[in-house]
Amino acid sequence: MTTADQQHFAWLARSFGRTDYLPLSPADLAALAGTGEYVEKYPGTHLFKEGAVAGHAFVVEKGEVELSRTSGGTRRIVARVGAGTVLGDIAMFQEQPYISSAKAITRVRAFRFDRNRLLPVLIKHPVVTLRWLVAGLSQLEATQRRVLGLMHRTVKEQVAEMVLDEADQRGEVQISQGTLATLLGASRQTVNEALGELKAAGATETGYRLIRIVDRETLAQAAGR
Amino acid sequence: MTTADQQHFAWLARSFGRTDYLPLSPADLAALAGTGEYVEKYPGTHLFKEGAVAGHAFVVEKGEVELSRTSGGTRRIVARVGAGTVLGDIAMFQEQPYISSAKAITRVRAFRFDRNRLLPVLIKHPVVTLRWLVAGLSQLEATQRRVLGLMHRTVKEQVAEMVLDEADQRGEVQISQGTLATLLGASRQTVNEALGELKAAGATETGYRLIRIVDRETLAQAAGR
DNA sequence: GCCACATCGTCGGCAACACGACATTAGGAA
DNA sequence: TTCCTAATGTCGTGTTGCCGACGATGTGGC
Numbered sequence: 001m002t003t004a005d006q007q008h009f010a011w012l013a014r015s016f017g018r019t020d021y022l023p024l025s026p027a028d029l030a031a032l033a034g035t036g037e038y039v040e041k042y043p044g045t046h047l048f049k050e051g052a053v054a055g056h057a058f059v060v061e062k063g064e065v066e067l068s069r070t071s072g073g074t075r076r077i078v079a080r081v082g083a084g085t086v087l088g089d090i091a092m093f094q095e096q097p098y099i100s101s102a103k104a105i106t107r108v109r110a111f112r113f114d115r116n117r118l119l120p121v122l123i124k125h126p127v128v129t130l131r132w133l134v135a136g137l138s139q140l141e142a143t144q145r146r147v148l149g150l151m152h153r154t155v156k157e158q159v160a161e162m163v164l165d166e167a168d169q170r171g172e173v174q175i176s177q178g179t180l181a182t183l184l185g186a187s188r189q190t191v192n193e194a195l196g197e198l199k200a201a202g203a204t205e206t207g208y209r210l211i212r213i214v215d216r217e218t219l220a221q222a223a224g225r
Numbered sequence: 226m227t228t229a230d231q232q233h234f235a236w237l238a239r240s241f242g243r244t245d246y247l248p249l250s251p252a253d254l255a256a257l258a259g260t261g262e263y264v265e266k267y268p269g270t271h272l273f274k275e276g277a278v279a280g281h282a283f284v285v286e287k288g289e290v291e292l293s294r295t296s297g298g299t300r301r302i303v304a305r306v307g308a309g310t311v312l313g314d315i316a317m318f319q320e321q322p323y324i325s326s327a328k329a330i331t332r333v334r335a336f337r338f339d340r341n342r343l344l345p346v347l348i349k350h351p352v353v354t355l356r357w358l359v360a361g362l363s364q365l366e367a368t369q370r371r372v373l374g375l376m377h378r379t380v381k382e383q384v385a386e387m388v389l390d391e392a393d394q395r396g397e398v399q400i401s402q403g404t405l406a407t408l409l410g411a412s413r414q415t416v417n418e419a420l421g422e423l424k425a426a427g428a429t430e431t432g433y434r435l436i437r438i439v440d441r442e443t444l445a446q447a448a449g450r
Numbered sequence: 451g452c453c454a455c456a457t458c459g460t461c462g463g464c465a466a467c468a469c470g471a472c473a474t475t476a477g478g479a480a
Numbered sequence: 481t482t483c484c485t486a487a488t489g490t491c492g493t494g495t496t497g498c499c500g501a502c503g504a505t506g507t508g509g510c
Contacts, residue, residue: 069373090362090366093355093358093359093362094359094362094363094366099366099370122351122355123351123352123355124351125351126347126348126349126350126351126354127348129351129354129355129358130318130347130348130354130358133318133354133355133358133359133361133362134318134319134358136358136362137315137318137319137358137361137362137365138319140362140365140366140369141315141319141324141365143369144365144368144369144372145324147369147372147373147376148294148303148372151372151376151410152410154496154497155496155497176456176457176458177457177458178456178457178458185376185377186497186498187497187498187499188457188458189459189460189461189497189498189499189500190496190497190498192458192459192460193459193460193497195458196459196460206458207506208456208457208458208505208506208507209456209457209506209507379466379467380466380467401486401487401488402487402488403486403487403488411467411468412467412468412469413487413488414467414468414469414470414489414490415466415467415468417488417489417490418467418489418490420488421489421490431488432476432488433475433476433477433486433487433488434476434477434486434487
């Protein structure tokens with residue numbers, strides 16, 4: 001086993017959350033590594049498409065991926081995710097069609113698990129199975145909590161909450177107001193107005209494809225709760 | 226092992242979905258049966274409360290349970306579930322507080338798993354683990370799909386969809402308009418108006434604590450999609 | 451520097467819906 | 481039966497937010 005491989009395994013381990021009571025053993029990791037391979041994706045290409053039967057799961061190692069769903073004719077962006085995210089595993093385990101499409105925004109490097117190779121390994125390594133699925137449950141539960149938290153609140157509150165969630169270390173979010181609106185299921189105009197009010201309150205600044213947090217406290221206030 | 230026990234095991238097996246490719250063995254079931262016991266709950270009492278650390282998971286065998294969450298001061302009913310539903314397992318596996326409260330509406334009989342006894346058994350029975358967690362993922366994913374499907378639609382559409390979903394074999398739903406409104410996050414008045422329109426369209430009839438489907442086709446039409 | 455295109459900022463009109471108020475009716479308990 | 485409570489039906493009124501429209505401004509390719 002090469003050093004590079006070792007590093008990849010360590011990275012893989014970090015990608016499955018922090019369920020501390022069930023650590024992965026090196027043997028577990030080595031076994032998992034044999035159940036798939038790395039893939040590279042160019043911007044605009046799909047890792048998988050909604051509706052296709054799920055034969056693979058992905059772990060993003062590098063780059064940005066956009067998750068979208070089409071329901072009733074209109075395409076909605078569900079989330080934008082980066083390195084460390086596990087994708088498509090839920091559909092894969094259930095052996096059902098993917099519930100969303102995953103499209104590379106930037107250049108993406110990801111590890112692709114092969115369902116047929118993975119299942120036998122998981123049966124032999126129950127600890128890995130437990131860890132993986134608990135991680136999956138956590139993720140799904142988190143998005144559910146988020147959707148529930150966003151429902152039935154004013155657009156201004158939603159925007160404030162989303163900005164707080166998505167901001168990087170410098171307190172910035174690089175996203176167009178239009179995309180943000182789609183993410184929230186609101187109109188671009190209303191989002192723009194909400195951002196205007198937040199700016200007036202001294203909570204944020206806005207620029208071209210950019211939102212910067214000025215006063216975290218005021219912003220949290222505006223988000224309510 | 227008594228015959229009654231055997232039947233209970235069979236019922237337990239049915240409660241964990243239909244992932245046909247991994248059937249439970251009698252030995253698996255026998256092992257699971259030793260990890261908890263049956264409990265009886267009177268109407269109005271809680272199986273578990275939001276925020277309490279999850280040491281148990283439940284499988285409802287008989288009766289109706291109401292799931293609710295309090296967020297930002299207001300209590301919202303998330304769902305009402307019946308026999309066969311698995312509750313609290315997600316929080317239990319993550320060893321975190323329950324994300325919702327579960328209250329018995331009618332007399333409830335349920336099997337209660339004990340976390341500390343369950344985990345060692347699951348490690349020894351990877352097939353059961355895989356089955357259980359996949360079932361959990363399916364359930365969580367289904368509610369997520371449902372929430373997403375209800376978002377950004379008119380109250381009339383939401384009501385129509387919900388009635389179609391919840392109706393029993395006779396095409397009836399026994400629920401007060403107020404509760405239905407809470408479930409949808411709408412006001413009672415608006416729900417009432419929506420039901421009035423559905424009645425006028427010949428899709429449903431309404432009574433005291435009752436909604437009856439008259440014309441399924443028209444109702445589906447009103448639900449859109 | 452120039453131009454096409456994406457994005458931002460702002461307006462008026464309109465539909466959905468929450469909220470308060472109130473009258474009416476069904477069910478259940480004494 | 482009688483009453484109390486819960487549930488249903490129907491008003492305005494005010495707010496939120498969508499939509500279409502239009503101009504201003506930033507960005508990247510040439």
